Amino acid sequence: MSTLSLAYVVLFYVAGFIFLAGLVLRITKYARTPAPLKIPTMPAPTTRTGVVMRLAREVVFFQSLFRSNKWIWIFGWIFHLSLLLAFFRHLRYALSPDSILWPLVNNEIVLSFGKYAGFTMLLGLLGLFGRRIFVDRVRYISQPSDYLMLLLIMGIAATGLGTSYLSHTDIVALKQFALGLLYFDPRPVPNDALILIHLALVAILLIVFPISKLLHAPGVFFSPTRNQVDNAREKRHLAPWAAELDSTRGNR
């Protein structure tokens, strides 16, 4: 195997490890940190089921963002939906047709729209980038990392589109490379500039994920203002460290 292939294999194992370990650590941290007070943004659901529905509306439709700003919503939602479609379309490179997950890949939605998801993704990202430049308020709050993050994902989308519309990558070889990584049986990476850049950018995204604002993905599920049930009067809510204070609050 060439040095290049070896480098990519190592890169992907390292990136994959950082992504998974970083995410697990972060999620564990969120889960273990207590929320000592009831702070749901009201009106809030009064049942667990209601909270699940509320979170589902946030995650699937970006409900609060829709109420807040239609431009950010349309660009953001198109981008995330495209990302999801592209993800499912990419599963074909890591699954064999006899896998039980194959229907996730081989269905009408993914097949017909997935192909164009790269374009809509770019459109959404360009919209978000444009807002950072042209809206004075958003420009004010943007750091270099905020622009770079958009550029990174735009780079991934653009090179990905390039591999299917400009110069066709050897899909069979790519699939062997991907499956090789999954089954710890490394295979050479296709020697094609576009796909190499595409893969490198994806690896960077994986590495950056658990140490950046991309943590909004797990974060939304742990946000006390969204995931708490409105039942403060009915049920006493007490975090472990707060329970310790109970013993010091006097003899009543």
Added chain:
Amino acid sequence: MADFDTPELKEYLSIPAIEPGAMEGLAPFVAKPPHQEPLGYPGELVDNWEEKAIEKMGDMLKKYRGFQVFLDSCVKCGACTDKCHYFLGTSDPKNMPVARQDLLRSVYRRYFTFAGKFFPKLVGARDMTREVLDEWYSYFHQCSQCRRCSVFCPYGIDTAEISMAAREIMDSIGQGQKYCNEIITKVFSIGNNLGLPEPALRDTLEDLEEEIYEDTGVRVRLPLDEKGADILLITPSADFFAEPHIDGLMGYAKVFHEAGVSWTISSYASEAANFGMFIGSYENSQRIAMRVREAALDLGVKRIVHGECGHAWRVAYSFWNTYAGPWDFLDPNYPVPQHICEFTWDLIQQGKLKFDKSENDHRVVTFHDSCNVARATRMGDKPGGQFEIPRNVIKAVCNNYVEMDPDTIKDATFCCGGGGGLLTDDLMEIRVKGAMPRMQALHDVVEEQGVTNMAAICAICKSQFSKVLPYYKMPMDMIVSVHQLVSDALILTGQNDGDEASGEQDS
């Protein structure tokens, strides 16, 4: 009237272009040792405060999930940037919720994240310096913790939580705010924010009994420290002396009288307000809340009813059970606590109160949803009861009711501008400017629908509006208590007929 310009009310509320530095340097008076130490904080800025501040931040990251998640999750999408009344009123970009959070997030990133430790410029990370501290002190006291931004954030990031945490960090290194900490000191030493001692309180309540008698010919009582009463009323101390709060208090008294229940006020817990929340202090909030538990136990009451106060209702509804519960010694048939509006609305539904709505016919009333009631609590059984029940009460006693712009009511309500520990003269500029969006919506209904009065159920809102309405060329007495409207329309059993109650007849 002051050395700043009152914002102009336009035809509609517009999003201003940013003006960096517009409110730079505005800061409240710093607390002196006598108002720091009783709260468990150092009297003045400690020597190694930079280090201590970071240490405290690390401690809070372990204790408050919201703090940790909110600091990590922001993607700088900009959805919140036009939602804060202080930004809309001042154009200062640091009053945009995300920018306010970033004052603290930048320091969090520097000391607690990989990117901030190794690539500070890339992610806007900053060292904890005197400049940063001054900026915190200024802009975290230009936030009323109203949570409007949290409604619109796709991740529910609540700037109130960040500003509370920032204040707790500043308190812990000796840089507290005089207004809040002095008030909390008074609660600990005397029992209420005003520092009103028991004899003065008793006199006040007797005066009010006399006033109601003169007005109606009915002996309505406002009992103090009566053991064995069924209901303990916990209400903001502003209800004992300020206008229009006091008219609300007389309203509660009349409602209790007509309901035929026995009730009492406690001189020990003569304060619903809990400024411990404003400074983000679990310990101090709990200490204040415990006074209510102690009073309820001492007086042997069966229920607790809560007066008109916004942040206090938040503490009572959402936090009392945590701080001072369980309330298993009270009557389980009633919620603990119960809001006075819930209490009154129950009686209205049962047909136990008789009203002459025409007594309010000289008014066209609108309702200001107080931020803490709207976005941090509930009334009744159903989500949104905090919007419906006060409106139902008003509509039951007034013939003329109109709503303000739907984008400025219910959970999208605009803060009065004086909440969150900002109700102090040293912050008048931000109070007036921050009131602009609410003033705009009010002005619209005054012009278009002839509104004469705005009702509210929050002591801070009432005080703030009395003060800022004149800046916007509206009369200060436009603001009324909801239970003032109830009081004016309520017909007490055995009440004198007509308006000209002489108060001379024997009872």
